[in-house]
Amino acid sequence: MAGRSKKKGTSGAARNYITRTRAVKKLQISLPDFRRLCIFKGIYPREPRNKKKVSKGSTAATTFYYTKDIQYLLHEPLLAKFREHKSVAKKIGRALGRGEAGDAARLEKNLMPKVKLDHIIKERYPTFVDALRDLDDALSMLFLFANLPSSEHIPAKTIALCQRLTREFEHYVITSHSLRKSFLSIKGIYYQATIQGQDILWLVPYRFVQRSGGDIDFRIMGTFVEFYTTLLGFVNYRLYTSVGLVYPPKFSAKSDEQGGELAAFQLEGKGTATNSASNAHDENAEIDPEAQAIADRIAAMPDVEEEEETMDLVLATEDDEEEATEGIDKFEPTAPDADILPQPQASSAEVASLFAPHTFYLSRETPRASLEFILKAFGCKRVGWDGILGDGAFTTNESDPAITHQIVDRPALSNGAPAPDVPETTNGGAAAPKIQWPHSTMPGRTYVQPQWVWDCINQGKLLRPDLYSPGADLPPHLSPWVKPKKGEYDPNLPLEAQQPDGEAEAFEDDGDEEDATFDVDGDEDMDAINDREDSVEAGEGMHVGDSEDEDSDDSESDAGPAAEELDGFESDAESDISEGEAARLQHQRELEAEATGKKLEVANPSRKEQNAAIRKKFDKKKRLEEEERDRQKMMLSNKKRKLLKRIEYGENKRDTESENLRRKRAKLEKAKAAAEAL
Structure with a gap:
């Protein structure tokens, strides 16, 4: 008995996904409010595996969401706030249409609903560690808005809020000594802090004049800022209370106007805090007794000088064995080619x-x-x-x-x-005396x-x-998060320690060849080169001959490359024979000199000959290794051989980049040595 046929589009992938248009109609809100709600709730578009099955055969560009996510949004309390905001906006528009500006201001002040995201923060981050893990993007966005100028898209109130929250976070990092690494990049300054075992990385832009383009949707970015400010406010409160500090810290508007920035905030401990309206959150907060004990111990720590004196006394009374246990062990490699182990921090x-x-x-x-x-x-x-x-x-x-x-x-x-400043000119045009810095x-x-x-x-x-x-040439400023791998170029190491055998000699010969190529004697050689190029362009030497002599010439020219290759093999054989013959003759000369009692004169090879001998030995060794590797490839299966080919492609690309960097560095060091010699 045949089963009942299912209607198309009622099960499977078609039921698991929903288009954005249908989602907006189902929630009965506008598209901007839908985008805002999705950002708050952390719901993003999804890409189905088979779009034709989901869209019932249509291939048009469509945005899809999970149906369960949209069903979850139906019970969101913010929907009521959005609808209430829409109704109040209609009343305000009607009042402005009648010319009743006072009534419109009263409606906006008294009836306009205020959106709070506290419950969303608790839903998205059940534990405090979850909030810390998601803090990277929040800090980068808020530090960006804290350095932007105010405009019609970015109100000054939002910028002031971002500045306050970011500086409060910086004060916690300073107090807890959580900062670990930093890096100066083209985008800005990267910072990494370790807070409660979580590594947090954020980016702070440089303080240049920012010009925002017209292709930026500040409504979307403003929605993210609204969510991130609420998140960072919760995180700052939890961080401050964990170390026994009052949140929010005291803020001096006068010092902030004078450019105090971090100095505009004054931190206070729980013991010295006064019960005021600004500290209402702290009165109802639950303090962890262990964290409070740690904070009290930190607050009771002496100054730096007193701490050094006490540490000296403690170290003087300790035994040698205890001192040995406090040191940090260093992991040294056992072999020169072994991997470098990460050292303890x-x-x-x-x-x-x-x-x-x-x-x-x-x-x-x-x-x-x-x-x-x-x-x-x-x-x-x-x-x-x-x-x-x-x-x-x-x-x-x-x-x-x-x-x-x-x-x-x-x-x-x-x-x-240090260098002096640029001389100032007076009104008469005469140069004022130079003022050196510092005096x-x-x-x-x-x-x-x-x-x-x-x-x-x-x-x-x-x-x-x-x-x-x-004025000194600074060492390379490298990212602390990128460690050089084996075989890659490392600017911190000397060039000799990174070059394989024979590369230094090859670089020297390349430099000599480059110098020789740029050595052109007079204008006659350049004219000859130009004439030769013109003759080739005119088609010289491209005619096809019909006579037997021309055929014989062509046959000889065709046989040219093969003959050259054979000559190359013969030259190699001759060079091997000549080397053996030279060794035999050298031995004969030594025997004759020993018999006659004369001193044998030994000719010292030139630098170029030494480099050629070293490079020849290196090339021979490399050729033997390649032949052995090719023999090993023949034993592999086709699948493994293709995989090995892809691996070798990546290694060759890395080696080529490293060699180019080493070549550039060798040229720079050679030019620097020549400049110092002058």
Whole structure:
């Protein structure tokens, strides 16, 4: 008995997906509200495996969603807020149409519903760790909007809110010493912090003049900002209370107007907090007793100098065995070709006190906001800068004797002093006397470029400041998240340690050949080359002959490449014989010299001959390895041989890129050595 036939489009993939048009009609809201609701709830379009089955044979471009997701949105409380907002907007439009501006303002103030996303945050992030894992995009977006200028699309209130939330988060990172790495890239500055075991990476743009294009949909971005500000507010509150701090911290509007930024916020502990309306959230919060004990212990920690004295006393009383157990082991490779094992990172106490003993002064040309954040996150409590950069500096006096390091980003003169500023002209056109910067170099102070700070925190130690002195050629600034693999080019290693056998000699010969190719004697050679090119263009030597002589010439020309190949084999054989004959003759000369008692004169080979011998030996070794590899390939199956071919393609591409980089570096080092010789 045959079963009942099912109607097409009522089961399977056609039932699991729904088009956006049908979803909007089912929810009875407008398309902008639907987009906004999907962003809040984390519902995104889906791509079916077979669009023709889902769309009942249609091939038109259509956006699909999961039917269960749209069914889930039917019970969302925000739908009622959207419909209420729509009805109030109609009343306001009617009032404005009648010219009743006062009634319209009253309706907007009293009846316009306020959308709260608290319940959505709790739904999407059941645990606090889930919120931390999803914090990367939120921080990048909010730091971007915090640096944008206000416009008709971006209100100043939104920018101020993003600035407040991001600076509160930076204060927590500074207090908890959670920052681990940072990198200066073309897009901006990357930061990575480890908070409660979760690595959080975000991007902060440089403070240039931002010009937003007209092809950006700020409504979509504004919806994300609205969600992310609510999320970061919850996260900041939880982070502050976990270390025993009052949230929100005290904010000084006067200091913020004067460019204080981080200095505009004053952190307070729970013990010193006053019961005010601004701290209403903290009064009802549940504090973890273990976290509060840790916060009290951190608050009771002595200053840096007292801490160093106590640490000296503790270390003096410990035994040698206990001191040995506190050190961090280093994993050394057992063989020269072995893999490099990841080394253990420094402890949190060492990271927190990297810049603690020093006092920094930031020159006017340096990025003050990023440097202040990084220095304070790694233990520095005294950071000063010029008063023109804003409020909140430890000192604005550049000649303060307490300053140990000054960060500058200006070129230096040939005698080692920093370069002077551009001379100013008076009204009469005459040049005013040049003002050198700084007026005098302070003795005992270390002058470094800003990259020194980033490289120090990425490597977890204070690097040599002379490599980063003003005007010096800086070491390569590499990403701390990308580790060089075996066989790839590594800018940190010397060139000799990365070159395989025979490559250095090949680079030297290439340089000699390039010099020889550019050595053209006079204009006559160039004219001859041009004449030869013109003759080829005219078709010279392209005629086909009919005589026997021409046929014989053509046959000889056709046999040319084969003859050349045979000549090549003969030359190799002759070279082998000549080498054996040369060794025999050399031995004969040694015997004759020993018999007659004369001293044998040995001719020293030239540098070019030595390079040719080394390169020939390397090529022979490489050829033997390739032949052995080809023999091993013959034993593989067709499938494995194709897989090996793809692997070799990637390796050859990597090796070619590495060789090109090494070649460029060899040329630069050669040019630098020649310039220093002059």
